Amino acid sequence: MLRFTDVSYEYQTRNAALQALGGLSFAVEEGDSLVIIGPSGCGKSTALLLACGLLQPSGGEVLVAGRPLDAPRQSTALILQDFGLLPWKTVLQNAALGLEIRKVARRERENRARAALQSVGLGDFLQAFPRELSGGMRQRLALARALALDVSLICMDEPLSAVDTMLRESLQDLLLVLWHERGYTSLLVTHSIEEAVFLGRRILVLSARPGRLSALIDNPGMGTAAYRGDAAFYAKCSELRRALAGEGDAANKGNAVEENGVASKAVAAGKGAFDAR
Amino acid sequence: MPADRPSAMPAPAASSRPAEPAPAAPAEPPSAAPPRPAVYPAPAAARRSRRALLRVGGYLAALAAIALGWQITALAINSPALPTPIASVEMLIRYAPQLAPQLAISLYRVVISMLLGTALAVPIGLAIGRSPRLDAVLAPILYILYPIPKIVLLPVLLVLLGLADAPKIVLITITIFFQVLVTVRDAARAVPEQAVLSVRSLGARRWDVYRHVVVPATLPELFTALRISSGTAVAILFFAEAIAGSSGLGYFIVDSWAMIAYPRMFAGIIAMAMMGVVLYEVIDALERHFTRWRG
Numbered sequence: 001m002l003r004f005t006d007v008s009y010e011y012q013t014r015n016a017a018l019q020a021l022g023g024l025s026f027a028v029e030e031g032d033s034l035v036i037i038g039p040s041g042c043g044k045s046t047a048l049l050l051a052c053g054l055l056q057p058s059g060g061e062v063l064v065a066g067r068p069l070d071a072p073r074q075s076t077a078l079i080l081q082d083f084g085l086l087p088w089k090t091v092l093q094n095a096a097l098g099l100e101i102r103k104v105a106r107r108e109r110e111n112r113a114r115a116a117l118q119s120v121g122l123g124d125f126l127q128a129f130p131r132e133l134s135g136g137m138r139q140r141l142a143l144a145r146a147l148a149l150d151v152s153l154i155c156m157d158e159p160l161s162a163v164d165t166m167l168r169e170s171l172q173d174l175l176l177v178l179w180h181e182r183g184y185t186s187l188l189v190t191h192s193i194e195e196a197v198f199l200g201r202r203i204l205v206l207s208a209r210p211g212r213l214s215a216l217i218d219n220p221g222m223g224t225a226a227y228r229g230d231a232a233f234y235a236k237c238s239e240l241r242r243a244l245a246g247e248g249d250a251a252n253k254g255n256a257v258e259e260n261g262v263a264s265k266a267v268a269a270g271k272g273a274f275d276a277r
Numbered sequence: 278m279p280a281d282r283p284s285a286m287p288a289p290a291a292s293s294r295p296a297e298p299a300p301a302a303p304a305e306p307p308s309a310a311p312p313r314p315a316v317y318p319a320p321a322a323a324r325r326s327r328r329a330l331l332r333v334g335g336y337l338a339a340l341a342a343i344a345l346g347w348q349i350t351a352l353a354i355n356s357p358a359l360p361t362p363i364a365s366v367e368m369l370i371r372y373a374p375q376l377a378p379q380l381a382i383s384l385y386r387v388v389i390s391m392l393l394g395t396a397l398a399v400p401i402g403l404a405i406g407r408s409p410r411l412d413a414v415l416a417p418i419l420y421i422l423y424p425i426p427k428i429v430l431l432p433v434l435l436v437l438l439g440l441a442d443a444p445k446i447v448l449i450t451i452t453i454f455f456q457v458l459v460t461v462r463d464a465a466r467a468v469p470e471q472a473v474l475s476v477r478s479l480g481a482r483r484w485d486v487y488r489h490v491v492v493p494a495t496l497p498e499l500f501t502a503l504r505i506s507s508g509t510a511v512a513i514l515f516f517a518e519a520i521a522g523s524s525g526l527g528y529f530i531v532d533s534w535a536m537i538a539y540p541r542m543f544a545g546i547i548a549m550a551m552m553g554v555v556l557y558e559v560i561d562a563l564e565r566h567f568t569r570w571r572g
Contacts, residue, residue: 052478074480084475088493088570097489098479129570149479 001030001153001185002051007060008210009046020046022210023060030152033179033186033222035200037193037244043211044189048155051187052078064153074102077146079156083138085130091117091141092126098149109148116148117141120174136167140174147178156188160195172198173225180223193244197236198228205243215243357539364540365547372544376529380548383518383525387510387556390446394453395503402458403491406465423459427452428513435521445517445525449510456506457499464498465491497571500564507556515549526552
């Protein structure tokens with residue numbers, strides 16, 4: 001479904017080129033769930049934007065469904081940290097936005113958006129504006145927008161980092177259920193070890209910047225909400241924590257960069273790509 | 278480098294055209310609160326009517342306070358140049374038949390100019406704001422031209438375009454054009470990149486990004502610019518009409534002044550003030566309608 005082959009990416013900062021990814025290779029099978037985790041500033045978000053076609057690699061190749069990616073793909077959806085909702089559109093309009101851009105007729109897109117909103121429990125808030133929703137509801141709306149598109153690949157950049165723990169777990173459960181029901185390929189970036197183990201059938205640990213594959217952990221036990229209380233879950237969390245510990249040290253010694261700094265650079269680079277069009 | 282002035286736009290042909298009837302003023306309590314999402318229908322409706330009531334009450338109280346201040350000032354000054362509120366209303370009624378056509382002409386000039394200036398400035402401002410390359414070329418020109426008080430062009434325009442509507446409309450259009458252009462450009466630059474990225478990830482092309490993100494995101498700034506420049510527009514209109522031509526409220530006021538007809542002059546002043554208030558309120562109502570999402 002998704003294959004990175006020796007992918008590197010450089011940001012042009014004012015004074016120098018900053019290498020965010022240095023030769024990253026991995027593959028995700030159709031319908032699988034891959035979580036990317038790594039130390040701050042390791043290029044996690046960059047990898048995600050590359051997978052969505054919003055950035056172009058400086059070196060190497062990104063293939064989605066066997067084809068190189070030179071522009072955002074119609075059947076990929078991206079969910080960002082701040083949800084990427086448009087405050088001037090109602091819940092229904094936000095959920096139908098992807099379909100509107102794809103020029104789906106009004107009646108059909110509203111029906112599909114309504115169904116998607118129903119499936120995330122927002123069926124009663126169609127005419128509300130995003131500012132009238134709680135953080136968890138906004139998150140579910142962002143999810144509904146992706147679901148309405150009926151896409152085959154959903155990329156998520158720390159989608160649950162802005163909600164509190166209790167809500168976070170119920171949204172994780174929702175993500176799990178939807179992944180089972182819909183059968184899409186899921187690519188999730190997180191900095192939470194528990195979230196990675198709960199939602200990732202495979203967990204990719206990135207090295208400190210420039211990001212490379214440091215470890216790929218299989219997690220066959222995931223897939224049920226009960227896993228969270230399982231002994232195997234804790235064992236897997238410890239395994240992941242050990243794998244991350246080495247990388248965290250390396251990052252702290254040398255070139256640790258604020259995650260937000262890199263993320264905003266990624267956004268700036270995305271903007272550059274937009275302007276170049 | 279000769280800046281490409283917006284004066285290239287077609288100036289409406291002289292004053293032969295009868296002035297349009299004034300656009301409908303907003304219903305006094307400006308069309309109530311924006312419709313709220315029907316999440317909790319009953320309380321929302323109650324809240325809405327209460328807010329409308331508060332708004333009307335606020336306006337009435339404000340009017341009373343202004344009238345009181347005016348009355349006190351007029352009594353203190355005790356000059357025919359500043360009549361009391363009640364006397365002014367009498368004048369307004371007395372001179373209404375003479376005032377109405379002048380008001381219509383003035384309103385026509387200012388509304389057309391604001392529409393033209395906005396229509397020209399918005400697309401250019403959005404384009405400059407979203408394209409660093411275009412910005413690099415055009416921003417220096419903008420920085421030099423923006424601070425120039427456009428009113429100084431009035432003599433030039435009078436020579437070039439005569440004494441009728443054209444020079445007034447062009448002058449106000451240029452003023453509005455620059456104010457809206459600078460505001461829209463800055464607002465377009467400040468559009469959150471996250472919103473742009475998320476829409477692009479949905480497959481949006483450049484046009485979709487403008488339509489779904491950039492334009493709605495800049496609307497609040499645009500309306501702020503329009504509200505502020507409506508005052509400037511009326512002021513410039515007054516100057517233009519007072520200096521040249523023989524129509525419009527500005528002419529009416531200066532003409533009365535020359536004839537030492539103070540009550541008549543004051544009726545004109547009130548009409549002009551009312552025109553300013555109506556313009557402001559119309560823009561305010563439009564803003565509330567188009568930016569409902571801000572609540």
